[in-house]
Amino acid sequence: MTRALYWFTRDLRLHDNPGLIQAASADLLLCVFVVDPRWFRPGPFQCRALGQHRWRFLWQSLMALDEALQSKGNRLHIAWGTPEQSIPALCRGYEIDELHGARLPGSYERRHWAEICEAVPQVKARQHENLTLFEQADLPFGLDQLPATFSAFRRQVEKARIEPKPPQPAPDALPPAPGLAQDARDQCPPVVDPAKGGGNAGFMGGETAAMAHWQRYLWDDQHIVHYKDTRNALDDWPSSAKLSPWLANGCLSARQVAADIQRFESGVKKNDSTYWLYFELLWREYFQWMAFAHNRALFQRDGVQRVRRNATFYGHRFQAWCQGNTEYPLVNAAMNQLRETGYISNRARQIVASCFVNELELDWRYGAAWFEQQLIDYDVASNYGNWQYLAGVGADPRGLRRFDLDKQTRQFDPDRAYIRKWRGDSEQAVGLHTVDAADWPIGLD
Numbered sequence: 001m002t003r004a005l006y007w008f009t010r011d012l013r014l015h016d017n018p019g020l021i022q023a024a025s026a027d028l029l030l031c032v033f034v035v036d037p038r039w040f041r042p043g044p045f046q047c048r049a050l051g052q053h054r055w056r057f058l059w060q061s062l063m064a065l066d067e068a069l070q071s072k073g074n075r076l077h078i079a080w081g082t083p084e085q086s087i088p089a090l091c092r093g094y095e096i097d098e099l100h101g102a103r104l105p106g107s108y109e110r111r112h113w114a115e116i117c118e119a120v121p122q123v124k125a126r127q128h129e130n131l132t133l134f135e136q137a138d139l140p141f142g143l144d145q146l147p148a149t150f151s152a153f154r155r156q157v158e159k160a161r162i163e164p165k166p167p168q169p170a171p172d173a174l175p176p177a178p179g180l181a182q183d184a185r186d187q188c189p190p191v192v193d194p195a196k197g198g199g200n201a202g203f204m205g206g207e208t209a210a211m212a213h214w215q216r217y218l219w220d221d222q223h224i225v226h227y228k229d230t231r232n233a234l235d236d237w238p239s240s241a242k243l244s245p246w247l248a249n250g251c252l253s254a255r256q257v258a259a260d261i262q263r264f265e266s267g268v269k270k271n272d273s274t275y276w277l278y279f280e281l282l283w284r285e286y287f288q289w290m291a292f293a294h295n296r297a298l299f300q301r302d303g304v305q306r307v308r309r310n311a312t313f314y315g316h317r318f319q320a321w322c323q324g325n326t327e328y329p330l331v332n333a334a335m336n337q338l339r340e341t342g343y344i345s346n347r348a349r350q351i352v353a354s355c356f357v358n359e360l361e362l363d364w365r366y367g368a369a370w371f372e373q374q375l376i377d378y379d380v381a382s383n384y385g386n387w388q389y390l391a392g393v394g395a396d397p398r399g400l401r402r403f404d405l406d407k408q409t410r411q412f413d414p415d416r417a418y419i420r421k422w423r424g425d426s427e428q429a430v431g432l433h434t435v436d437a438a439d440w441p442i443g444l445d
């Protein structure tokens with residue numbers, strides 16, 4: 001009798017999950033998600049890895065996954081602890097023969113997997129490429145030859161005509177779980193009621209919610225046919241696909257999205273906009289491979305380019321930025337929206353990141369850490385890749401990107417509706433040179 005453990009991480013779904021399908025050929029299957037207490041403690045850049053909005057979205061996704069697993073004859077076991085201890089302990093406790101999980105690009109996650117394999121050498125461990133459109137073996141270059149820019153990456157991928165593998169349907173049934181003691185749900189931190197802590201900007205975690213949203217966006221409302229013209233809007237729900245929280249948590253597979261776009265193009269309409277949504281998925285793809293290729297350099301100040309740029313840390317400027325109290329109303333509005341909902345548009349992210357690096361002259365890693373805490377769609381590769389790009393130390397041949405904040409306001413918020421909606425005209429605006437001993441250390445929430 002074989003016993004498998006499937007460790008869910010950023011692939012919280014049953015559809016297009018080839019690793020789960022393989023694990024399901026065992027006689028008994030233990031499905032596990034590990035909640036790591038380190039996520040809830042402040043890290044080196046003053047922020048926690050997981051703020052309340054993302055925690056709520058993740059929790060909703062886990063509950064939806066549990067329900068989906070139960071409908072197939074299994075269930076989700078939630079463990080509380082570090083994965084490098086919890087997974088080996090479960091492997092030993094349940095006499096597991098095979099361990100399956102997604103291959104992840106983050107450097108901690110890679111280290112954890114290596115430590116787990118070392119701790120239980122008798123278990124056959126296998127990682128699956130669940131996050132990306134392509135598999136590494138399909139790329140027309142080795143990871144050590146990954147193009148230094150997105151454009152070169154896209155050109156090579158398109159020239160080689162590589163296609164994502166067709167998405168696989170959810171398994172019809174799953175083997176039963178081995179008998180389980182009570183899991184650690186009660187030990188996990190409480191989820192803040194959306195009514196009290198913001199509303200996740202209209203997003204609901206889980207695979208079913210993801211599919212329903214995507215179905216509406218693509219097939220019912222067909223917003224995709226205008227995507228290229230609308231995607232730069234600051235704050236308008238249908239202006240962009242709003243897939244990122246589900247993609248980041250793996251409630252939706254990128255391969256599924258790509259396949260659906262192709263189906264839409266052949267059955268309904270194909271235009272620049274339908275291509276552009278796929279083009280943006282390629283951006284995501286590029287950042288995933290960049291993270292795989294550069295590992296820890298993704299988190300280092302000098303970036304993957306290893307260029308030194310002047311940057312420092314002023315506590316009062318950082319605090320003003322996080323709390324929407326800078327001298328820049330457009331930036332304040334976006335930062336208020338981010339703090340209150342856990343989501344802002346791509347345009348708003350570029351504006352606040354440019355302000356952080358160029359106007360406030362702060363070390364980009366603090367901004368990235370705040371995004372990591374706040375964003376419900378936080379994705380290690382996309383977040384750190386984009387921050388490096390804007391800070392001029394990443395995959396951008398043009399160097400530092402500086403957005404003219406007045407021009408951005410005129411162009412994207414001409415009647416200041418966004419600034420008004422998110423209260424960007426702060427009465428407590430903090431000037432660049434205001435320093436007070438009481439600002440240090442700063443408390444952020």
Ligand SMILES: Cc1cc2nc3c(=O)[nH]c(=O)nc-3n(C[C@H](O)[C@H](O)[C@H](O)COP(=O)(O)OP(=O)(O)OC[C@H]3O[C@@H](n4cnc5c(N)ncnc54)[C@H](O)[C@@H]3O)c2cc1C
Nearest residue numbers: 240241242243244280281284346349377378379382383386
């Ligand atoms: C400083 C900064 C930090 C960011 N951090 C994250 C992050 O942590 N997680 C995240 O998913 N995206 C991040 N992005 C990228 C982008 O802003 C979001 O993916 C996008 O706003 C999500 O909204 P959407 O799904 O409506 O996007 P759409 O415009 O509808 O795009 C569709 C999908 O394409 C992908 N995509 C689009 N633009 C990018 C991009 N620039 N980089 C990578 N993927 C992209 C996303 O998966 C997105 O869901 C960041 C961008 C910046 C400038």
